Amino acid sequence: MRSSRIFRKWRRLDEPGLELMTLSTTAFGLTVRSTLVHAGAEGFGLRYRWDLDTSWRTRTLHVERTDAVETSLTIERTGDTSWRVDGEPRSDLAGCHEVDVSATPFCNSLAIRRLGAAGGDLLALFVDAPALSCQPSRQRYEPLGPRAWLYVDKGVSEGFTARLDLDEDGLVATYEHLFEAL
Template sequence: MSLDRTIRWRALDPEGLEHCRIISSARDTRIRSTVITPDYGLFYRLKLEPSGEIRHARLERTDGALLELFSDGAGHWSDDRAEPLPDLAGCIDIDISASPLTNSLPLWRCDWVIDQPQRFTMAWINVDTMSVRRHEQIYTRLDDRHFRYQAADGSFERVIKVDDDGLGLDYPGLFTRVG
């Protein structure tokens, strides 16, 4: 994947804004983003392997709360003190609660067949608490522009509209692209 883009999303509930820069090359993909919500600002950086596996995530809120995670790309995680995080074993992707960008990570990494669901074990980051936990998710490609996202426990479902680069255009009730 070769990508050099700046994107903005408007959060709908709660209201907010994300300004994101993605630079991808044959060497790696680097993502830098700022999220502004009514309660805090968040800056995050992600580094991905050329094949799409996350290697490093650093999130910092304006109140000083910090979360930094490292992955070997094969589902083994550690924190900023190099302490293993066994609860995240097998997670390849992350999902940041305040950002639609991270929904693109499994879309970029996988081959897709229409109407064939794929299950992912995500390292889900709650930015309100700056905590991370394992979360099972299912994505199904519906056509060239639409993916169904489902929490594996059935608690949440949306159809996400994406652009040609697999970046969200509309995430009903949560986010919409504004630039």
């Protein structure tokens, strides 16, 4: 990472939408704050704060809807692959390596960092936005080049694939058919 603060803007490609994100280094790792608006057929707004350790692994994630629904969700890592959601242990999420929030391309960078250059499969704690529901979902990341990956969903959206291109900071710059950095 080049600096202690990174700003990103992503726009949706499939429907109207925009995300504004700030990633900051802290004494304990990184903090990511973001606001996004999905103005498509099922419109919603989200705000999240994602606290990561120095290895870019989720420690906590707080997501809140900012539209008329006004609901929130807090996810906490309680072990290497164990989780608590809204203060309650979730044994059904045991084995999940990292969090994937459907409304943002930021989370794909976490999976890629966890897997490393060889890529592979991982079990993600998938957060469906706008519902803010959680479930495990298997994913595969195949390296295509130094900063290019093929994402293959083997779980919730089985069969979905997309090319991901990363920028110099290791963040998603383009997510085929869904997002691009501005």
